[in-house]
Amino acid sequence: MKVLVIIEHDNETVKQSSFSTISAAKEISDSIEAIVLGQGIDSVINELKKSDHLKKIYKIDNELFQNPLAENLSKAIHKFTEGSDYTHILSPSSTFGKNMSPKLSALMDVQQISDITKIISDDTFERPIYAGNAIAKVKSNDPIKIITVRPTCFEPCALNSSVDVESLETNLDKNNLISFVSYDKSKSDRPELTSAKIVISGGRGMQNGENFRLLEGIADKLGAAMGASRAAVDAGFVPNDWQVGQTGKIVAPDLYIAVGISGAIQHIAGIKDSKFIACINKDEEAPIFNFSDYGLVGDLFELLPKLEEKL
Amino acid sequence: MKALVCVKRVIDYNVKIRVKSDKSGVETDNVKMSMNPFDEIAVEEAIRLKEKNQIQEVVILSIGTDKSQETIRSGLAMGGDRGILVKTEKDQLEPLTVGKIIKSVSDKEKPDLIILGKQAIDDDCNQTGQIVATLLEFPQATFASELKKNNDNTLEVTREVDGGLETVKINIPCVVTTDLRLNEPRYASLPNIMKAKQKKIDVLEIGSFDIDIKDRLQILEVNEPPERKPGIKVDDVDSLVEKLKNEAKVL
Numbered sequence: 001m002k003v004l005v006i007i008e009h010d011n012e013t014v015k016q017s018s019f020s021t022i023s024a025a026k027e028i029s030d031s032i033e034a035i036v037l038g039q040g041i042d043s044v045i046n047e048l049k050k051s052d053h054l055k056k057i058y059k060i061d062n063e064l065f066q067n068p069l070a071e072n073l074s075k076a077i078h079k080f081t082e083g084s085d086y087t088h089i090l091s092p093s094s095t096f097g098k099n100m101s102p103k104l105s106a107l108m109d110v111q112q113i114s115d116i117t118k119i120i121s122d123d124t125f126e127r128p129i130y131a132g133n134a135i136a137k138v139k140s141n142d143p144i145k146i147i148t149v150r151p152t153c154f155e156p157c158a159l160n161s162s163v164d165v166e167s168l169e170t171n172l173d174k175n176n177l178i179s180f181v182s183y184d185k186s187k188s189d190r191p192e193l194t195s196a197k198i199v200i201s202g203g204r205g206m207q208n209g210e211n212f213r214l215l216e217g218i219a220d221k222l223g224a225a226m227g228a229s230r231a232a233v234d235a236g237f238v239p240n241d242w243q244v245g246q247t248g249k250i251v252a253p254d255l256y257i258a259v260g261i262s263g264a265i266q267h268i269a270g271i272k273d274s275k276f277i278a279c280i281n282k283d284e285e286a287p288i289f290n291f292s293d294y295g296l297v298g299d300l301f302e303l304l305p306k307l308e309e310k311l
Numbered sequence: 312m313k314a315l316v317c318v319k320r321v322i323d324y325n326v327k328i329r330v331k332s333d334k335s336g337v338e339t340d341n342v343k344m345s346m347n348p349f350d351e352i353a354v355e356e357a358i359r360l361k362e363k364n365q366i367q368e369v370v371i372l373s374i375g376t377d378k379s380q381e382t383i384r385s386g387l388a389m390g391g392d393r394g395i396l397v398k399t400e401k402d403q404l405e406p407l408t409v410g411k412i413i414k415s416v417s418d419k420e421k422p423d424l425i426i427l428g429k430q431a432i433d434d435d436c437n438q439t440g441q442i443v444a445t446l447l448e449f450p451q452a453t454f455a456s457e458l459k460k461n462n463d464n465t466l467e468v469t470r471e472v473d474g475g476l477e478t479v480k481i482n483i484p485c486v487v488t489t490d491l492r493l494n495e496p497r498y499a500s501l502p503n504i505m506k507a508k509q510k511k512i513d514v515l516e517i518g519s520f521d522i523d524i525k526d527r528l529q530i531l532e533v534n535e536p537p538e539r540k541p542g543i544k545v546d547d548v549d550s551l552v553e554k555l556k557n558e559a560k561v562l
Contacts, residue, residue, distance in 0.1 A: 069479070070441070071450060095472040099453050102406070102441035111407045111527035114436045124531065129434050133328035134337050137531040177485075178450035181467065181478040192474055198561070222562070240492040241456075241471070246324055246432055247348045248491060255561040265327050272536065276559045278551060284544075293542040293559065296551050306548040311562070 001029035001122055004084075005054075006077060006091040006100070007036045009044045011066070016195075017092035019051065019156030024149040025090050026053045026157070027119040033058065034163075035080060037073055039066040050159035057165045064172060067180040068096055074103035076172050081108075086144065087122070093148035105146040112146045113138060117153040131246040131269035152252045152273075193244065196225035199253045199274075201244050202237070203229035203267075205260020205281065205300055209237040214304040215259060221311045227251065229261045245270035260300050263288030280304070312483070313368045314357040315422035316391065317413055317443075318350040320375055320382040321433040334532040339402070346382045349428025351389075352489040355496040356458060357426055358390035365460045368392050370420060374412055375399060380512055387507035388499035394512035395420075397520070403434070404524055410442030411522045416515075417447060422484065424466070429454050429488040440488035450481035456492035 003025040008015040018034075025032045034051070035058045036044055045059055058080065064072050077100075081089065089104065091097035093115040105112035117135070118126035124139045125147070186192065193199060200219050202212055212226070219226050227244040228237065244251055246266040252273035259280045261267060268291055271277060279292040280300050289295040296303060322328065322337070323345040329338040346354075360366040371386035373379040374397040383394035397412050404412075417425060425447075430437035444451035452458075452468035456476065459467045470477045471490045499507070517524060545551045555562045 067477075070453075074445065095454060095470075098437050099441065099451075099472075102438035103445040103451075105407065105438070106410060106442040106445035109407070111405050112436075112438055113528065114438060127435075128536070129533070130322070130328045130337060131432060131435065132536055134330050135534045135536050137534070139529040139531055140527065141529060142527050175450070177482040178452075179480045181480050183472075183475060183477045185475040194473065243491060255555065255559065264325075266324050272539065276555070276561050277539075277542070278555065289542070289544065291539055291542075293540070294551055294554050295542060295544045296548070297544060303548055307552070310548055310552045 001087050002031045002033070002085055003029050003088040003090060004081065004086045005032060005034045006089065006097070007034050007048060008092050008094060008096045009036065009038060009041065011038045011041055012043055014044055014047045015092070015094065016156050017094045017151035018048070020151035020154040021090050021092045021149045022051055022053055022157040023154040024116070024119060025088070028088055028122050031055060035060070035077065037065040037076055039063050045165055049163045049165060050161055051163060052158045052161050054161065054163045057163050058168055059165055060168050060170050062170050064170065064174060068100070069175070069178055069180060070100040070103050071175040071178055072172065073100050074107060076170050077104055078107040079172065080168070088145045088147060090147050090149055093150050097148045101146060101148050108144060108146065110142045110144055110146045111140070112148065113140055114148050115150050116147055117150050131250060132272055133269050190219060191223065191225045193225045193227055193249045193251055196253050198222045198224035198255045198257070199227050199244070199251050200224045200257040200259065201227035201229060201261060202232055202259050203261030204231040204235060206232060206237060212238060214301070217308045218304065218311065221308065229264070229267050231264070258288050258292070259304065261288055262286045263291060312366045312423040313370065313420070314360065314366050314424045314426055315370050315372055315417060315420055316350070316353050316357050316386065317425065317427035317439070318354065318371055318373050318382050318386055319347045319431045320344050320373065320379045321347045321431055324348055324432055330533055330535050334534060336530065336533050344378070346385055347428050347431045349430060349432070349489055351496040352491070352493050353426040353428055354386045354389050354391060355494045356489060357424070359494065360460065361390065366424070370395060370422065372397070372413065372416055374404060374409055376402060383512055384507050385499065387510045388504040389497060390503070391510070393510055396512055396514045397517055398514050399517045399524070401524070405526055405528060406436050406438035406442055407527065408522065408524050409439050410446055412520060413439070413443045414446040415520050415522065417443070424483065425449070425486045427488055429490055440486050444486035447486070449485050451486045451488070452479050452481050453488040454490040455487050456490050458487060458493065
């Protein structure tokens with residue numbers, strides 16, 4: 001058994017998702033190697049070198065990989081693995097991994113196992129389906145397993161080592177069918193919805209977009225990300241990308257605070273992996289109370305200012 | 312320009328999922344089925360391009376049992392021109408197999424744009440578009456939240472990636488997978504639903520494709536997710552903050 005971990009980074013630092021993926025690899029085998037493709041990635045390598053569990057790091061530093069275009073990455077990784085004895089190829093199930101890894105699986109004629117949350121054995125894994133409303137235990141019959149790993153399900157590996165690094169060249173031709181135009185980093189000072197430790201969301205009970213200000217103050221105090229239910233998005237209170245739920249973002253923070261959200265099935269599907277759920281709702285029969293660790297019945301317009309004051 | 316929109320029939324997003332008691336899967340008998348919501352966004356985008364005269368024909372493709380014709384019909388009612396069903400006995404094929412079938416259909420249809428949802432809300436795989444792009448050697452733009460056709464036969468696509476938005480330029484023919492923000496799909500009007508009944512759906516048997524459809528993954532069992540512990544109601548804001556601080560230790 002030999003595992004290759006594909007490292008996600010931004011040419012400056014290693015993404016935490018990569019360290020989580022290394023931890024997942026450790027549950028499969030002790031023989032783990034990593035590959036980093038990028039441009040000007042010395043700082044990335046210096047950080048990654050400290051990772052526990054890695055036996056070796058391969059580095060391909062080339063302008064082809066200045067931006068993470070899946071066309072170039074998947075081809076280069078496929079070339080690198082040809083003739084190798086890797087039994088498993090793991091990537092984080094972030095937008096980076098989701099974009100690239102299925103391409104690798106198509107090049108290798110392997111059926112990828114997406115977004116695993118648990119490793120049962122070297123060929124059997126658990127993965128959520130129906131937005132986590134069911135958990136499938138799947139066994140892969142492919143000779144090589146190509147897997148994406150849900151980072152929040154594996155603790156990042158410790159950084160107490162010093163791993164050997166080997167530099168490789170690439171003679172890959174540039175793919176002229178695609179070009180990178182720009183990357184706009186989210187301007188919000190708030191953390192990303194999908195990686196925030198605390199998320200506070202509003203629903204139809206907020207009544208209008210203006211009232212989301214009541215949540216902002218609390219989010220600022222807690223360093224929380226802000227979200228919304230589909231009802232609030234459909235009503236035009238807040239933009240689409242705030243939507244938490246089955247067809248929106250799936251979140252798993254330490255604390256999820258649902259305000260004025262009744263708890264429709266499709267919303268619950270997106271939040272049920274949260275460590276703790278608290279809710280505020282004036283309807284004590286609302287389904288959200290059945291999923292909340294702490295429920296507070298009452299008028300959110302009275303309770304939110306009080307909550308902000310107490311934090 | 313021609314668009315090939317790939318749509319999947321899935322359990323409606325409003326239905327509560329029930330795991331079968333024998334753990335073999337989830338209950339689909341007597342359950343409302345609909346078009347995968349992300350694919351609906353793909354149909355809408357193709358139709359909008361057609362309304363802007365940037366696309367001349369919108370072909371709706373589905374792979375599944377006869378019942379997937381209903382899903383194709385709803386795409387035709389939104390404004391698709393014609394449909395193709397690749398008929399299978401099995402309800403579900405794996406993404407790699409689906410990718411191979413779409414490639415084969417595309418080889419015949421020669422679309423300029425293949426557009427589909429970023430994932431289906433049943434198996435949540437998020438693979439098919441990427442596989443199709445790879446097999447056809449078309450460039451891909453996944454998780455699209457904005458799409459613009461340039462005059463030089465390229466598309467400029469804004470992608471929702473972790474932490475922000477990435478914009479790429481891709482040559483036509485290409486594959487685009489849709490994210491939620493791209494558009495809001497229209498409801499089909501009654502006259503359009505009636506009109507859609509007259510539109511043509513070609514039915515192709517899966518056997519006529521030279522593709523091995525055997526599953527590579529074996530579903531050993533499907534379980535309910537771990538239940539959440541029953542919670543409590545607190546009396547006021549003070550006790551909520553106290554519980555979050557001292558019991559949950561999340562503040």
